[in-house]
Amino acid sequence: MITIGIWIAAGLTLCIYSFLYKDNPFYKFAESFYVGISAGYWLIYTYAYVIQPMLIEPIRNRGEFVLLIPAFFGLIMLSRWVPKIAWLSRWSIAFMVGIGAGLGVTGYIQGFLIPQIQATILPITGFNITSLNNLIIIVGVITTLLYFYFSKEHKGILGWTSRIGITFIMIAFGASFGYTVMARISLLIGRFYFLIYDWIIPIFG
Amino acid sequence: MIKGKGIPLAISFLTGTIIIIAFFIPHAPFGSFEEISLRWYSIIAGFTMLLGVDSLLRLHTNKIKRKENHWAYSIVLLFGFLLIVIVGIISTIRYGNAFLTGSGFMYMYDNMIIPLQSTMFSLLAFFIASAAYRAFRARNFDATLLLITAIIVMFGRVPISEMISPKIPIFTEWIMSVPQMAAKRGIIIGIALGAIGVSLRIILGIERSYLS
Amino acid sequence: MxxxxxxxxxxxxxxxxxxxxxxxxxxxxxPKFPIVVSEPVQKAYDAVNNLPEGANVMISIDYDAASMPELQPYLEALLSHCFMKDFHPILIVQWQLGAPLGTQALEKIAAEYNKEYGIDYINLGYRPGYVAQMVGIGREIRTYFNSDYKGDLIEKYPVMNNIHNYDDIDLLIGLEAGATGQVWVQYAGARFDQRIVLALTAVSAPDAYFFFQSGQIEGLVGGMKGAAEYEILVDKPDMAVAGMAAQSFAHMLIILFIVxxxxxxxxxxxxxxxxxxxxx
Amino acid sequence: MKRHLLLFLCMISISVFSQELIDSTNVALIDTAITEMQHSGIVLNVCDTPNDDGTSITIKWDINDSLKGYLMDIHRIHGECDTAIALDMNPEKGIHTDNMVHGGTNYMYYALFKKDDIVKKTDNSLPVKAIGQWFNKERFDSFIVLLLIAGAFAWFIYLAKKGKSFYIRKIAGLDAVEEAVGRSTEMGKPIMYLLGIGYVTDIPTIAGLTILGRVAKKAAEYDTRIMVPSYDPVVMTTAQEVVKEAFTEAGRPDAYRKEDTMYITQDQFGYAAGVDGMMMREKPGAIFLQGLFFAESLILAETGYSIGAIQIAGTTETAQLPFFVAACDYTLIGEEMMAASVYLEREPLMLGSIVAEDLIKIIIVFVLIIGFILGLLGHGFKIGFFTDMFEWLVRII
Known part of the structure; x- marks a missing residue:
């Protein structure tokens, strides 16, 4: 049984794929429609998951009037609509950026810096595969890090190590490239799977 | 005076510093500062949504008014926007929450947003193929290395290579977990330091471009 | 020329x-192709398989329809694995757009194994503000999730009785299409020593290897290939295994293009x- | 001024920490109560949960074989009030935290072990109080690292203020900004600047905004249009301000067009599709992709490549960098992008902070090399002293 929903879905899918032939009215239609509905979707989302449960509900039912502070910052964000007082919105931005900066410092130190340095202190136990791998890891991390050394020109030893560093980086990028190809192909498989098994085959029973 | 950058800089400094200090102090009231400020952040960000929607609608109503190029698509965009917002409001009134399974809003999600979003994503497979054909060139040593690694990984991660030799997937896994991992770790340590640097600069008011 | x-x-x-x-x-x-299981996927499987009896496994849906083909097959295989071993999956959602996908898979697999909602598993649904939530669960999960995805209070459901914070969650499994996985490691992992396994889209998988090597995550399932390996491990070959043939040929073609x-x-x-x- | 504030911050932290040391000894003496289990000799330990805000108590016990297969309930007693805080728990876990308590109040606990009809009860524990701590000792390592980094920053910023000049190496992609803007102007085409799909709190977005300021100024000088389609409304409003200021600085406030910095949609692919369409229609001569990019990077870069624009990219997302390297003329890799904003500003304080970062890098490299040498001598040559040193190093980090 194919529902109207599946026809709509398949139709929109094909509209988007028509872009592969060339930019055309069908694609433009689907694109504009998509931009419109996704903006609308996020508007409803913001009300249903942010403003309602995080602001209105706690104030009305639990009397958490302290939430009027972020509401105030939120409202002055809207001062951009009135050019005369638009400068007020800087306060909100400053508040948000301040939070981001504070979290950035502690989060990166505890979550990345310390554990990653610790995990790079690896033992060399003799002439075996594990030791060789550990050695490669240590050299890779150090040279890559030195590639990002900015306050000295990359000449001499530093030039030499950062050269090794960029080699490691290119290997890593190659691997990322391979994995990304893999991901995209999987998505295509998923989409064709839908078209074949949910739409075309049911049409013909 | 009040319009200047002084107050915003003070706000950034205070919020940033308090969050850092609170990280080390579990005692009330500091212990819950981080969580509270994150909730506040979400609320403020919720308001800014209105700014975005306003900008989008204004851009497209202006296009329609001035009959600019492709203005008809602006009508489609406004139509899509109004359609989902109206359905969303009706669903909210009827079900209490538009996001419950079975609401008209979720029907639009299932049959319009899902296919549009996932098809957009799968277009990438085509673009990647054409980029592979037309843009990925072994211009120099670095690019050559990148390409060779990419080919090994692409080949080694699919079952077809396992049919040729079981050593190929093992070698691929080695690339992933030794040289690849080492470089990514070096990069992430660099990024972490850079991020901490920017954060400290913001807190200390050295970096203020976001306020301009 | x-x-x-x-x-x-x-x-x-x-x-x-x-x-x-x-x-x-x-x-x-x-067509059928043989699938060899790689070490990070084996470790992910072992991490689940060796959990104590009646363990609580928190599964976080951090992807949406756009990455569905890569992560949905793994989610189904993982849920089968949990139900086979009588673990209690607790589903939460960090990407609002992914909520329906998680619910679909959970209901489908639970029905297959005759598991009862609220006793053997629960679906807590989506809550906004993911970092605040990850920090908040470290203290008390009820601050954010006092009701399930339908809005029913969780006190009704015995499966939630003893679950208050990360201490009560034996394993956290994040299904990731973006940077949320890093945030799990940064907050749930670093601050609360939560054991974590990540399943990522193939795009994000290479960036998670250093977490795997450093032991910040215990297992790593990458993309549809990882899902196919997991399907083989739990002996339930499904869509991911079926997709591997197309995947192989497409890779060969792209290699050919580059060459x-x-x-x-x-x-x-x-x-x-x-x-x-x-x-x- | 800022230096003093930083020092002040450090001082507060240190004084708080020393106070914590005193607190914690008291906690250990007062708050640990040991209770014997009836019939089985199991020990139930209750104590204040360390490193919290004083709203939680930790209950620990060692399970023995005689209780295999039992389920466990834990009860909390407060005055007349007896509350079950855990029901039908698997006792093998050996630990449970009760985080529904009020700080400073005395509580007692007991446990029930149940199997079929058998119920075994423990004695009530001695009273225990939850106390909040003033320093989280588990985060001491982070604290030291923070002090180290903050110290390095304070020092180099101090030097910069005193007038010391610092060197920063050339970053290839940035020197091309002028060339890209110039070529766009020659061809009479606009410039497009994409900040990606990050928020204003994301650091790459902030770096992108700084670079935008410089590019917009160049564009204003050359009298070329600069378009900034945005994903996030906050980023959009910030970008508007950045561009406006740049035009003002260049002495061309009249040329600033607010509507050229517009909002597209807060949906990844809606954004990509919108920008894509805009590229096809406007055919910009130069495209800057500086910020936080995810999967849409390839669509954007491929389209930009196909319309023949000069592309200068930069992001911290390592999964997207390969495509930028492939399809763009210049790419700023990860931290290079953040350094770029400093390179452009040439502001002494900023330069000082980059040098501070470099110093930390050197320290990290040294720690790794020391770790390597200790690991080699300790585990490779089996010299006991170095083995111990190696283990010690791993532990302190």
């Missing part, structure tokens, strides 16, 4: 058609160099 030049300037649309064909044909005929593109490039370059030499 001329042929190579012509081929090099081939219309993009021909490339598009070729890649479509290479994907569609194996999808219809479904050919570069041959054309070098031929062209040599020609230009020769021409230059001639003028001299």
């Amino acid at each position: 001329n042929i190579i030049k012509k081929l090099a300037n081939i219309d993009r649309r021909i490339i598009f058609i070729v890649i479509a064909i290479v994907v569609i044909i194996p999808l219809i005929f479904k 050919f593109g570069n041959i054309a490039y070098f031929v062209d370059k040599r020609k230009k160099n020769k021409a230059k030499g001639g003028i001299k």
